[in-house]
Amino acid sequence: METTLAALAPAEARARFRSGERVPTSGWADGFAQANLVSVPREAAYDLLLFCQRNPKPCPLLDVTEPGSWTTPLAPGADLRLDLPGYRVWQDGRLVDEPTDVRGWWADDLVTFLLGCSFTFETALLEAGVPVRHLEQGRNVPMYRTVRECRPAGRLSGPLVVSMRPVPSELVPTAVQVTALVPAVHGAPVHVGNPASLGIDDLDTPDYGDPVEVRPGEVPVFWACGVTPQAVIEQARLPFAVTHAPGHMFVTDLADADLRRAG
Amino acid sequence: METTLAALAPAEARARFRSGERVPTSGWADGFAQANLVSVPREAAYDLLLFCQRNPKPCPLLDVTEPGSWTTPLAPGADLRLDLPGYRVWQDGRLVDEPTDVRGWWADDLVTFLLGCSFTFETALLEAGVPVRHLEQGRNVPMYRTVRECRPAGRLSGPLVVSMRPVPSELVPTAVQVTALVPAVHGAPVHVGNPASLGIDDLDTPDYGDPVEVRPGEVPVFWACGVTPQAVIEQARLPFAVTHAPGHMFVTDLADADLRRAG
Incomplete structure (x- = not known):
């Protein structure tokens, strides 16, 4: 019997990525939080930590490692240099490599930031009856x-990056309420309905990821996105950084339920 | 006609403190957020920022200044070196001065952290019918x-510091719910009812502030407190730091309503 991707345990998903499988992680290991990864040298880590504090919608921090460490309490046994399905390596703000293993790029002074990812609330959206087009x-x-x-x-400065999901008009309030409950994975949308006012000319040509169909009666709903630091790394021409490849996330052992608000 | 302390505008309150009035700020400038202050040299700021990120209940960040700056967007025109009613100055983890003006101690590399303060939710508690004993x-x-x-x-490491308010048993759920709505000022209590399990032997001898009466039918309710970094500064023997004096907070122009959850 084949196990569906959704039914995989997080460690099983990570093992497949460690063996080199390169694939977006939306829909994988249902019920477990996924994370964006950004690794920068210690001398840039204060600026990035402050950037995250000042921009909590795109950059909700789940963990910050010690310099050089490739482990995290979010997934004991995981190796942050190997267990993502795709990485990007940046030098002076330019993309120089897209490997599936960044051991060759690792350095003793790299501090790794793990940020919440909106894939995490897609299970809750589906359970609330909100379709998720890119999954379909x-x-x-x-x-x-x-x-x-x-x-x-x-x-560090740069533009907000957003992810988009088309939502039937009558379900927009549901989508807002469901995602507002999980600020640790970007929370409520930042914008509903008007791409032009965000400066998006054409929904069919996204800057990252793939276009999806927007059907009649649906409005595009935009959530803050953990790819934002990649745009910032480019703009700041940071000497060195490692990130995940957009959509190719770190699957943690943290249950979605652990992220719901408990203030 | 005398203006009550509660009815003062934040700028009026700050002007009185700037002129040297030394008094706890609970009950002042109703409806406006108050903040804890911690200033540390830039070389210690990364550790403190990470400490705040890792301990959001005691250390909910409202603002972090540029090195040397004594201004904040939370209160345009305010001077962070003058406008609090009491400061503490720390050297090697020891308290060395308790002035009402820290201009003489200021340095170009000081980064100031402003953290939410539980005084901010006391108006909401009173409006919900929950008495606030230290105000009474x-x-x-x-x-x-x-x-x-x-x-x-x-x-940086150290113990969690808590503030305590006695609450009538039947109002404890109300107190939890009201304060859970404002995580930016410590949010829901961390503990209800059993001081001994927090290691508190005697409620009548607080480590900071004044004892208050706990009446029959009331239980002590404990909230995470922004004095926590002061205990940490002591324990870490940080070479230099400036903080507010416990209970002598920075009164901001931020309306309480702005702090309510919008995820």
Whole structure:
């Protein structure tokens, strides 16, 4: 009997990625939180930590490692250099490599930031009756740079990046309420319905990920996205950084339920 | 006609403190958020920022300044070196001064952290019918070091400090729900009813602030407290730091309503 991707345990998903499988993680290991990864040298870590504090919607922090460490309490036994299905390596703000293993790029002073990912609330959306188009279409989620500027921190500044899901008009309030409950994975949408006012000219040409169909009676709903630091790394021409490849997330052992608000 | 302390505008309150008035700020400038202050040299700021990220209940960040700056968008025109009613100055973890003006201690590399304060939710408690005893008794709130350890960050570690308000048993659920709505000012209590399990032997001898009366039918309710970094500064023997004096907070222009959850 074949195990569906949704039914995989997080460690099983990570083992497949460790063996080299390169695939977006939306729909994998249902019920467990996924995370964006950003690794920067210690000398840039204060600016990035402050950037996350000042921009909690795109950058909700789940964990920050000690310098050089590739482990996290979010997934004991995992190796952050191997267990994601795709990485991006950046030098002076330019993308220089897209490996599935970043051991060759690792350094003793790299501090790794794990940020909540909106894939985490897709199970809750489906349970509430809200369709998730990129899952239906077997694609990566579409992501867009916007004209909204993040609040800068030190040398770091750049545009807000958003993910988009088309939602039937009558279900927009449900989608807002369901996702508002989980601020640790971006929370409520930042924008509903008007791509142009975010500076998005054409939904069919996303800056990251794949386009998806928007059907009659649906409106595009935009959530803050953990790819934002990648746009910031580019703009700041940071000497060095490692990130996940958009949509190719770190699957943690943290249950979605652990992220629901308990203030 | 005399203006009550509660009816003062934040700028009026700050002007009185700037002129040297030394008094706890509970009950002042109703409806506006108050903040804890912690200033540390830039070289210690990464550890403190990480400590706050790892311990959001005692250390909910409202703002982090640029090095050397004494201004904040939370209160345009305010001077963070003058406008609090009491400061503490720390050297090697020892309290060395308790001035009402820290201009003489200021340095170009000081980064100031402003953390939410539980005084902010006292208006909401009163509106919900929950009495606030230290206000009734005209005292500072009692605060206690606990045996709960915070999650360390770099050189920084130490115990969780809590504030205590006695609440009639039947109103404890109300107190929890009202304060859970404002995580930016410590949110829901961390503990209800059993001081001994927090390592507090005697409620009548708080580590900071004043004791208050606990009446029959009331239980002590404990909230995480922004004095926690002061206990951490002591334990870490940080070479230098400036903080507010416990209970003598920075009154901001931020309306309480702005802090309610919008995820």
